[in-house]
Structures are given as C-alpha cells and as structure tokens.
Amino acid sequence: MTVKKYKGSAGGWGALASTTRHLVKSENITRNIRNLLKTNQDQGFDCPGCAWGETEEPGHFRFCENGAKAVNWEATSRRVTPDFFARYPVGWLRQQSDYFLEYQGRLSHPVRYNPQTDHYESISWDDAFSLIAKHLQSLDSPNQAEFYTSGRASNEAAFLYQLFVRAFGTNNFPDCSNMCHEASGVALKQSIGIGKGTVRIDDFEKADAIFVFGQNPGTNHPRMLDTLRKAARRGAAIVTFNTLKERGLERFTNPQSPAEMLTGGATTISSHYFTPKLGGDMAVIRGMVKALIAMDHSAIEQGKGSIFDHDFIQAHTQGLEAYLAEVDATDWSLITEQSGLSQQDLEYAATLYRHSERVIITWAMGITQHKHSVNTIQEIANLQLLFGQLGKPGAGLCPVRGHSNVQGDRTMGINEKPTSAFNQTIEATFGFTPPVPHGHNTVQAIKAMLAGESKVFIGLGGNFASATPDTRLTQQALASCDLTVNIATKLNRSHLITGKDSLILPCLGRTDVDLQRSGPQSVTVEDSFSMVHASGGVVESDTAEMRSEPAIIAGIANATLGNHPVDWNWLIEDYDRIRDLIAKTIPGFTDMNQKLKQPGGFYLGNSAAERIWHTDSQKAAFRAHPLPTHLLPANLRELSDDPVFVLQTVRSHDQYNTTIYGFEDRYRGISGERKVLMINPTDIEALGMAPGDRVDVTSLSADGEKRTVYGFKLVSYDIPAGNIAAYFPETNPLVALDSVGDLSDTPISKAIPIVLSPSQIDEERIDLSPY
Known part of the structure; x- marks a missing residue:
C-alpha cells in the first residue's frame, strides 16, 4: 500500500493513462477501442456505468475514464467456462477477492451447484428453466419468492420481469434503488408529486448557480464533470457541500480539450467548497433558509419587497406558514452543531443562493443513505419552492442516479408498492388481476429469507450478497433458501453464497450483439433526466451459451406460466413487440418504437417541471420537520x-x-x-x-x-x-x-x-x- 497526496486535477493525462491500462487488461484492445467510439452514441450502446445524460453536442467522445473501465471490463475476451468451475470448488472461490472473481471474465454457460462435489456443473437452458419453474410452482404462496433487480437491466427486461412476477402473483420486488435513491423518490413524491428530478441536462447550461450535495462525480459519474466545467467556465457559481474533499469537485482537466491537455490547464469546478459533518446536510439547508428569512425581513423593512417568489408560492404551494414557523423555532446553536459549519458559512452560502436567479440543487447518496434522508431532501425542496425554482429553465431538483437505468426500472414497474392506477392498467391490458398487497423491499426480503418465509431468490443482475447491508446475515439469508438464481455477466460474491439448490445463468451485456429471430435487437434505457434512448450492442464475439436478459426472463416465465398472460417466446423474437406492450401500459411511452427513431431518443416529461403537482392537495407541499435531536441516537x-x-x-x-x-x-x-x-x-x-x-x-x-x-x-x-x-x-x-x-x-x-x-x-x- 502507498499513500501519496494527489496534486493533479481530475481527468487529464491520468484518466487517459488509466483508460489505456484497462484497454490492455481487457485482452481485446483493437475491438474495445471501436467499442468506446460507439459508447453513448446514436446507433451504439448505452454505457453500462452511470445514468448521467447526454448533450446533443456532436463530434465528441461520450465516455469517461470509469465508463471506459466498465466497457473494457464487460467486453473482455476472457471466459468462465464449465472447465473453470470443474477446476475450482466453490469453497476455494469463496476465499478469493471480489477483484479476482470478476477478473476471470465473462460467464459462458448456465451452471448448477452440486453440494456433494462443491462445484458448479453444466446444465442445459431448458433444464435450468424447468428447475426454476418446479421450485416456484411448489411454493405454498407466490409471496415466498423474492425477485431482485439491478439497475443495469434494460426497460424491456424490467417490463417483462414485473409482468411475469405479477402474473405469478406477488409484488416482492427488492431492488437496488432500495439501497440508494429510495429516499429521493419518497421525499419528492410527497413534496412535488413525482419521484424524479425536474431538470434536463441543458438546464445546466442556463443555471446561475449549482448547489452540489453529498456526491463524488469524479469517480461515480465523471461525465458530470464536463457539464460542471462548462457551467463554471461561463461564470456559474458551483457551491459544494461534501464531507470529503474530492478532487473532481475541485479541479478538472477535460481529456477532450487539446488546449487543456497540452498546457496542463484545469478548470476550477467548485467556486465554494464546504465540508459539513456526516448527516449535517439538513442543518445546512435549514441554516441557509433561516439566513434567507432574515434577509427577507430586512428587504421588506427597507421597502424593497420580499426576496421570495410569492406569486409562485401563492399559486403553486401549500404549507408555507407551518414551515416558516419550524425554521423560526430552530436555534442557530443546533444548526451549527449538527452541520459542523459556522453561522457565517451558512449565511454566505445563503447570499450566493439569493443572488442567483436560476438555481439547480443536485445530490446523490451522501444525502440519501441517512436516517433522516427523506426530511433532508424535503428541506432541499422547501428551499427551491421558496424561490419558485421549479418549472423554469436553468433551475430545479436533480437527484443523480448512480447506475444506468436504475430510474427506468422503476418507470417500468419494478416497485414493491404499485399504485392502484398501475394495477388497473395491467389488468385492462393483460386480462388478469395483479396482486395488490405491498411486497418486500431489499431489507424486508433479507428478513423474510432469514425467517424461512421466503424460499426462492432470483437476482436479475447485481451482486446482492455484497451490495446489501449486514453481510453475515445477508449471506445466511441466501444460504437458507431452497433455490438461488443469479442472472449475470460475470462471477461475483453472490454466486458463491448458494441456496440448497443454485443456478448461475449467463447473460449478454450492453456491448454484445443481441441476435434474435427477427435480427439484431436493441433495448432502451432511461437516464437521470428522463430521456429514453435505444442501446444496441456492437460486439460480435464468442458469446457461447449466453442469452439476453429478456430471453432468460421469457424462458423462466414460459416454463412457469406457459403462455399466460402473453406468448413470451413470441415477444422475444422481436423486441419491438415488447415495446408495443410498454406503450400500452406505461404513461409517456405512446408510440415508443416510432419515437426511438429520433436521434437521442425522447423525453418522458416531468409533471413538476410543468408545474403540475400530483400531490393530495394538487399543490407542491412545504414539508415542516424539526432537525434531529441528535445525529446519533x-x-x-x-x-x-x-x-x-x-x-x-x-x-x-x-x-x-x-x-x-x-x-x-x-x-x-x-x-x-x-x-x-x-x-x-x-x-x-x-x-x-x-x-x-x-x-x-x-x-x-x-x-x-x-x-x-x-x-x-x-x-x-x-x-x-x-x-x-x-x-x-x-x-x-x-x-x-x-x-x-x-x-x-x-x-x-x-x-x-x-x-x-x-x-x-x-x-x-x-x-x-x-x-
């Protein structure tokens, strides 16, 4: 191990060198260079990494360093074959690092665990589907099965998955979003009537200020840095609140700028950088609002009028008085103690906000993975509502989703709490009554498996055993199942925590050509800005026995339910048929196949961005919450x-x-x-x-x-x-x-x-x- 302070900027030559090293490591250099040129491009594939959106700027590469790592990692020539599993027992593999496991390459054949030999062994696809169907059909209740989804699944795969599971009879949809942006969805639905961000990527070109909370784009979504760089260079204030000093939020050299690369130039990203205590972000916003209220009183006393947007507040909101009373009752001493920042720091941040006509507030998991995350996000929404910062260009709320299509999966119906409207549409379209009772989220699924109440686990992508909390209990929960099934591109920790019976089913990745009866297929994804676009693999390689995620889901569904409520195998012949069903079922997707033909895809729209509020009161809601008494109980x-x-x-x-x-x-x-x-x-x-x-x-x-x-x-x-x-x-x-x-x-x-x-x-x- 070495520790040496990094003195350079984010991006730059370091990013290019790292990209080159991972190209070499993929053992597929020439082909992967071509792949990178197709990443996030029209007639190409969506990066399997983050969910940051694309601008319409032509002639630019649309991948970042970490996107290149994801592409090279997936498009490797290395293969994990049945011979690999014959050489290495599961007990030995379990002792290896996560890096070692995934570095072995792409899973090539479906395999079944043999507990007598402690090895995975080959199984045919038909036998694998029949085994899954046998376990599902033998359950006392459909609610004894858990159907997990990773955010990397396409819209088509997610739609088929939720349709199969609901036709099977349960709403047990533990999902990766339960572990990341669930608080954003809950908070925003209550505050503004929709659980998605209100901005589009071109709003960053118009914003006067961008407030960044709890995220590290330099590592987690590096393409955001180019967006912030452009905003900073035209003079927008970028105000960052993050516990760690992250280099990507300090300085960035754009690898696609010859001038910056040759001169060693860099753009200062954050004009102001504050480091609050962990969990102190709600107090940060509360302090800013308290300071802004004082400024408002002063402006009124001076005869200048209110600094708040009272026309917007009157026409579009409710609950202001209760919220202002809550802010007034919050003492500065509690605000500064919890935030870890001084009153002067927060008043200065408030001044920056006040003098910016158009403000975007953006956040990620540094905000969402706290006990009081929902309240914190609603505090952010409260601040934006005070100034009418929703429904106008260059302003709004922007939760930054971490994984490509994690937002789309929810749009497609991967939700353990379906609305009555969604259920009614499913029934009208497919002729069966879907289950109404809420199903399990991720934590509830783990508890149900631990208690022996759930006996089958099926994972559509992801690495459940490593991504979830309380690792010992999670592994114990998986091991207690009668059957665990993992649909995956690469070997990971979850595949080694086997139930009494266990399958690994190898699937195609985003980079792979998906060839079905009607020809090569594309799938679709939704980014953080509600843009839906097509993604078609370009790698024609030895995919052996790999199948696409939609084809695997259809195979399981057909073996379990037959042709109910659809002819699953017919749908897989041409994914346009799946999209026709999506168009009939999911709001915003009318004429989906036709809309996808336009460059860049299509925008789903956002009700709150149009100042239409799907809340109980039909208005945006100020939500009044006291600060936590203590950050730790x-x-x-x-x-x-x-x-x-x-x-x-x-x-x-x-x-x-x-x-x-x-x-x-x-x-x-x-x-x-x-x-x-x-x-x-x-x-x-x-x-x-x-x-x-x-x-x-x-x-x-x-x-x-x-x-x-x-x-x-x-x-x-x-x-x-x-x-x-x-x-x-x-x-x-x-x-x-x-x-x-x-x-x-x-x-x-x-x-x-x-x-x-x-x-x-x-x-x-x-x-x-x-x-």
Whole structure:
C-alpha cells in the first residue's frame, strides 16, 4: 500500500493513462477501442456505468475514464467456462477477492451447484428453466419468492420481469434503488408529486448557480464533470457541500480539450467548497433558509419587497406558514452543531443562493443513505419552492442516479408498492388481476429469507450478497433458501453464497450483439433526466451459451406460466413487440418504437417541471420537520466508553458499485489496498496512534449485536474530526439490518457509529480479501 497526496486535477493525462491500462487488461484492445467510439452514441450502446445524460453536442467522445473501465471490463475476451468451475470448488472461490472473481471474465454457460462435489456443473437452458419453474410452482404462496433487480437491466427486461412476477402473483420486488435513491423518490413524491428530478441536462447550461450535495462525480459519474466545467467556465457559481474533499469537485482537466491537455490547464469546478459533518446536510439547508428569512425581513423593512417568489408560492404551494414557523423555532446553536459549519458559512452560502436567479440543487447518496434522508431532501425542496425554482429553465431538483437505468426500472414497474392506477392498467391490458398487497423491499426480503418465509431468490443482475447491508446475515439469508438464481455477466460474491439448490445463468451485456429471430435487437434505457434512448450492442464475439436478459426472463416465465398472460417466446423474437406492450401500459411511452427513431431518443416529461403537482392537495407541499435531536441516537452513544466515530462507506476510483477494477484510488492518493480508514489526523493523534497503524472496527447498533471488521489501516485525510470514510463492500458488514432510513428503509451506510481498537491480528496475517 502507498499513500501519496494527489496534486493533479481530475481527468487529464491520468484518466487517459488509466483508460489505456484497462484497454490492455481487457485482452481485446483493437475491438474495445471501436467499442468506446460507439459508447453513448446514436446507433451504439448505452454505457453500462452511470445514468448521467447526454448533450446533443456532436463530434465528441461520450465516455469517461470509469465508463471506459466498465466497457473494457464487460467486453473482455476472457471466459468462465464449465472447465473453470470443474477446476475450482466453490469453497476455494469463496476465499478469493471480489477483484479476482470478476477478473476471470465473462460467464459462458448456465451452471448448477452440486453440494456433494462443491462445484458448479453444466446444465442445459431448458433444464435450468424447468428447475426454476418446479421450485416456484411448489411454493405454498407466490409471496415466498423474492425477485431482485439491478439497475443495469434494460426497460424491456424490467417490463417483462414485473409482468411475469405479477402474473405469478406477488409484488416482492427488492431492488437496488432500495439501497440508494429510495429516499429521493419518497421525499419528492410527497413534496412535488413525482419521484424524479425536474431538470434536463441543458438546464445546466442556463443555471446561475449549482448547489452540489453529498456526491463524488469524479469517480461515480465523471461525465458530470464536463457539464460542471462548462457551467463554471461561463461564470456559474458551483457551491459544494461534501464531507470529503474530492478532487473532481475541485479541479478538472477535460481529456477532450487539446488546449487543456497540452498546457496542463484545469478548470476550477467548485467556486465554494464546504465540508459539513456526516448527516449535517439538513442543518445546512435549514441554516441557509433561516439566513434567507432574515434577509427577507430586512428587504421588506427597507421597502424593497420580499426576496421570495410569492406569486409562485401563492399559486403553486401549500404549507408555507407551518414551515416558516419550524425554521423560526430552530436555534442557530443546533444548526451549527449538527452541520459542523459556522453561522457565517451558512449565511454566505445563503447570499450566493439569493443572488442567483436560476438555481439547480443536485445530490446523490451522501444525502440519501441517512436516517433522516427523506426530511433532508424535503428541506432541499422547501428551499427551491421558496424561490419558485421549479418549472423554469436553468433551475430545479436533480437527484443523480448512480447506475444506468436504475430510474427506468422503476418507470417500468419494478416497485414493491404499485399504485392502484398501475394495477388497473395491467389488468385492462393483460386480462388478469395483479396482486395488490405491498411486497418486500431489499431489507424486508433479507428478513423474510432469514425467517424461512421466503424460499426462492432470483437476482436479475447485481451482486446482492455484497451490495446489501449486514453481510453475515445477508449471506445466511441466501444460504437458507431452497433455490438461488443469479442472472449475470460475470462471477461475483453472490454466486458463491448458494441456496440448497443454485443456478448461475449467463447473460449478454450492453456491448454484445443481441441476435434474435427477427435480427439484431436493441433495448432502451432511461437516464437521470428522463430521456429514453435505444442501446444496441456492437460486439460480435464468442458469446457461447449466453442469452439476453429478456430471453432468460421469457424462458423462466414460459416454463412457469406457459403462455399466460402473453406468448413470451413470441415477444422475444422481436423486441419491438415488447415495446408495443410498454406503450400500452406505461404513461409517456405512446408510440415508443416510432419515437426511438429520433436521434437521442425522447423525453418522458416531468409533471413538476410543468408545474403540475400530483400531490393530495394538487399543490407542491412545504414539508415542516424539526432537525434531529441528535445525529446519533443517545442509546448508541452510551454503549461505549471509547470515542465514537461516524463512518461513511464510499467507492474507490477503481470501482463501480461492487465491481472492483483495481486497487488505485488515484484522486485520494491511496493505492495497493482497500482495507483503509480515511480519518482526520487530530483523531489519529487523540487515539494515541499513527498513520499506517492497523485497527479493528466495531459498529454500535441498537440490537446489541457485535459487528466487527478487522485489520484496517489508518490513513490521514482531510475530513471533519469525528468522521471516517472507508470502502464498501469491505465495511458493509458493519451496517445493521435494522439500521434504515425513516420512510425509505434505505440502509444507513453514510452514518455508521463505530469504535476503533488496535488490531488483534498480526500484520503478516491480515486477510486483504473482503470478508
């Protein structure tokens, strides 16, 4: 392991060098160069990485460094064949790192676990489908099965999946969005009547100010940096609130700008950068609003009139008085204590906001993975409503979804809580009555499997065992199932946590040509800005026995239900037929096949952006919430005599979700190891330790269970005192299953109370694999 402060900007030559290294690692250099030129282009494929949208600017590459990693990682020539599984028992594979598992290459054939030999063995597709159908049909209730979805699934796959599962008879749809932006959906539906962001990507070209909360675009959605760069260069204020100092939000060199690359130039991204405490963002917004109210009173007293948009407030909102009373009752001492920022800092941020006519507020999981995330997002919405910042160009609310098509999956009906309107449409279109009772989200699904109430788990993509909280209990839950099925492109941790029976079904990726009876097929995805566009694979390679996700779902559905409520196999012959059903069922998709022919796809629209409010009152709602009394519950703070820190889990730069591409976190200056804790140097000194010392990390939870991870190295870092950052999935075992956000059930991965102790494991015996 090496730790060396990174002095360069984000992007630049470092990004190009990294892209080149991953091209070489793919063992498919020439073909993958061609693939990258087709990434996010018309007549190309959608990047399997993030959900950031595209501008209509011609003549530019539309991939970033981490997008290139995702493409190279997927389009490798390496294959995991039945011979591979014959060589390596599951018990041995379970001891390997996540990086090792996925580096072996693409899964090539369907396989079934043999517990007698501890090996996966070949199985035909027909036999695999029959086995799944047998298990599903033998359940006492459809509610004993869990149907998980990863955000990488296409609209077509997600639509078929939800139709099959509802025809089967359950709403058990645990979904990756339960673990990331669930709070955004819940909060925004209550506040503005729709659970999506209100801005389009060209709004960033018109904004006077962009307030960025709780995100690291340099690693998680790097194409956003080019959008922010353009805004900064034309003079927009970019005001960042993020606990960690992230290089991508400080300086960026655009690899597609010859002038910047040759001169070493860089654009300053954030004009102002604040580092609040973990969980202190609601207090940040509350402090800004309190300062703005004082400015409003002063302006009125001076005869200048109110600074708020009262015409908008009167015509489009309700609940203002109760909200203003709540703000007035909030003391500055609580605001500054929780936020970790001074009153002067917050008043200055408020002044920047006040003097900006058009404001976008954007956020990611640094906001959504807290206990009070829903309230925090509604506080953000409250601020925007005060100034009428919804429904006008260059302004609005922008949750940045992490994974390509995680938003589209929800649009297609992957939702454990379907609306009555959605159910009525399904019944009218397909002639069966879908289940009404709410199903399980991700945390509820884990609990149901642990309790023996759910006996079958089917995962459409993803890495459930690593992505979810409370790793030990999650693995125990999967292992207790009668059947686990994983539909995947690559081997991962979840495939090694087998039920009594277990299948791995290899699927095509975004880059692969999907050839069905009518010819090559395209699928569709929805980005963070509600744009829907086509994605067609371009890689004609040895895909062996891989099948497309829609074809696999249709195969399972046909084996389980026959031709009810549709002829599944007929639909797979031509995906236009699936899209015709989507057009009949999902609002905004009328004439879908025709609309997809236009360059860039089509816009679904956004009711709140049109100032139409689908709330109970038919108006946007100010939601009045008190600040939390304490960021950590008092009973947890009293569980230990040792100093209690607050830990957040983060990605490294060589990572996307649970996929580990390598061991270099370039912008943070850390390489060679992932078992590290980024901690304030004064905290290291107060512990009587030194940078590089190894510690064991134990979380504090209300259930009294001891959750510990071992042998983590201390790294001195620019982070507020009392706060710590570490990588996931290595620290997911610390997140208690019951530690979830209010109203969202999202695991609280950004505010884990922990204590540290000198490691009881010798340096030579430190296990650097995840668990």
